[in-house]
Amino acid sequence: MTVDRDQVLRTAAALLTRKATATMDEVARAAGIGRATLHRHFAGREALVRALEELGIRELEAALDAARLDADGAPDALRRLVTEVEPVAGLLAFLVTENQLFETEQMHEGWARIDARVSALFRRGQEQGEFRIDLTPAWLTEALYGLIGSGAWAVQDGRVAAKDFQYMIVELLLGGARRSVEK
Amino acid sequence: MTVDRDQVLRTAAALLTRKATATMDEVARAAGIGRATLHRHFAGREALVRALEELGIRELEAALDAARLDADGAPDALRRLVTEVEPVAGLLAFLVTENQLFETEQMHEGWARIDARVSALFRRGQEQGEFRIDLTPAWLTEALYGLIGSGAWAVQDGRVAAKDFQYMIVELLLGGARRSVEK
DNA sequence: CCCCGATGAGACATTCGTGTCTCATCGGGG
DNA sequence: CCCCGATGAGACACGAATGTCTCATCGGGG
Numbered sequence: 001m002t003v004d005r006d007q008v009l010r011t012a013a014a015l016l017t018r019k020a021t022a023t024m025d026e027v028a029r030a031a032g033i034g035r036a037t038l039h040r041h042f043a044g045r046e047a048l049v050r051a052l053e054e055l056g057i058r059e060l061e062a063a064l065d066a067a068r069l070d071a072d073g074a075p076d077a078l079r080r081l082v083t084e085v086e087p088v089a090g091l092l093a094f095l096v097t098e099n100q101l102f103e104t105e106q107m108h109e110g111w112a113r114i115d116a117r118v119s120a121l122f123r124r125g126q127e128q129g130e131f132r133i134d135l136t137p138a139w140l141t142e143a144l145y146g147l148i149g150s151g152a153w154a155v156q157d158g159r160v161a162a163k164d165f166q167y168m169i170v171e172l173l174l175g176g177a178r179r180s181v182e183k
Numbered sequence: 184m185t186v187d188r189d190q191v192l193r194t195a196a197a198l199l200t201r202k203a204t205a206t207m208d209e210v211a212r213a214a215g216i217g218r219a220t221l222h223r224h225f226a227g228r229e230a231l232v233r234a235l236e237e238l239g240i241r242e243l244e245a246a247l248d249a250a251r252l253d254a255d256g257a258p259d260a261l262r263r264l265v266t267e268v269e270p271v272a273g274l275l276a277f278l279v280t281e282n283q284l285f286e287t288e289q290m291h292e293g294w295a296r297i298d299a300r301v302s303a304l305f306r307r308g309q310e311q312g313e314f315r316i317d318l319t320p321a322w323l324t325e326a327l328y329g330l331i332g333s334g335a336w337a338v339q340d341g342r343v344a345a346k347d348f349q350y351m352i353v354e355l356l357l358g359g360a361r362r363s364v365e366k
Numbered sequence: 367c368c369c370c371g372a373t374g375a376g377a378c379a380t381t382c383g384t385g386t387c388t389c390a391t392c393g394g395g396g
Numbered sequence: 397c398c399c400c401g402a403t404g405a406g407a408c409a410c411g412a413a414t415g416t417c418t419c420a421t422c423g424g425g426g
Contacts, residue, residue, distance in 0.1 A: 002372065132363075207385090393402090
């Protein structure tokens with residue numbers, strides 16, 4: 001009888017990922033509940049988006065944990081990261097867009113935590129001589145986000161196969177487009 | 184006396200790049216004209232966005248021309264492309280977001296033309312043995328867009344220096360993050 | 367079996383952006 | 397110097413989405 005708040009959130013995430021401008025009414029219908037009930041659980045669209053943000057951050061941090069970023073070489077850790085992040089990629093893309101849309105009225109601290117962990121991975125790779133040092137960890141982090149977003153959209157629009165998601169992103173990010181003799 | 188339509192468009196582009204949800208009134212004020220006048224030149228927000236889209240496509244195609252994608256090796260052509268695209272990157276990022284926001288009520292043919300030219304560059308690189316062939320031209324094109332977008336946002340937010348824009352994007356796209364012995 | 371809390375449907379007021387219109391004003395060309 | 401077109405400011409109506417509220421209904425736990 002009682003609405004499953006988490007289920008509603010995931011449905012909303014799936015919908016908003018496809019259509020970022022979806023109405024509260026559309027979100028409610030998608031979740032199979034009434035608009036009034038949706039409002040009882042989330043006091044307005046902003047609250048809903050914030051809840052989604054927290055969900056995204058939670059899942060992303062879970063993905064970071066699962067990827068064991070400190071283990072093995074940085075390249076392998078990066079592979080695991082992208083693999084783990086893949087299911088969250090759509091939500092992530094939505095949240096990033098949402099954030100840069102409504103000029104950050106104050107960024108959630110969770111993003112900073114996540115940025116720090118990802119940056120640390122790239123920094124570790126540089127220190128261990130696996131990553132080049134002329135590209136800053138900050139840029140590599142941004143680039144990773146960008147590629148994940150592009151990958152998510154491309155998969156969603158059917159321009160690339162979902163099964164290639166991880167491979168394409170990691171291969172491009174690690175090795176680049178240039179054909180290398182050492183490969 | 185008469186409003187400079189092109190100047191209004193460029194001002195609107197600059198504003199909407201920073202704040203994609205800016206009001207018609209905000210756009211008018213930013214351009215230093217009245218809202219009524221703005222409406223006289225662009226019959227509504229949609230018309231304005233379409234005009235911006237045409238401007239973006241026009242400038243992007245001009246950048247493609249200036250980059251002489253057919254000359255030299257594909258890597259060098261790609262470098263030139265990113266250099267030429269840099270001034271349009273912000274507008275480009277806005278338009279991409281706008282497009283994926285309001286589910287394509289029909290994509291402007293210009294994008295297809297541009298996609299074709301960029302893809303062709305990557306394909307040429309593959310055929311001439313300069314680019315690896317396990318990453319499809321379609322994905323490389325998407326990735327380029329994603330990196331340009333990320334770069335534009337990162338520069339706008341001051342997370343990376345504007346002067347590094349071209350270098351960061353091209354280096355990452357061509358060589359990847361991995362430290363290569365041949366470099 | 368009944369009751370109470372949760373829900374769904376819908377009415378309603380409010381807010382916000384849009385699009386149209388009017389009118390006074392400005393300014394350059396004739 | 398005057399006139400006419402373009403402009404700016406603002407009023408106004410409209411539509412869309414939001415947020416609140418009421419009321420009937422449903423269903424599980426006591």
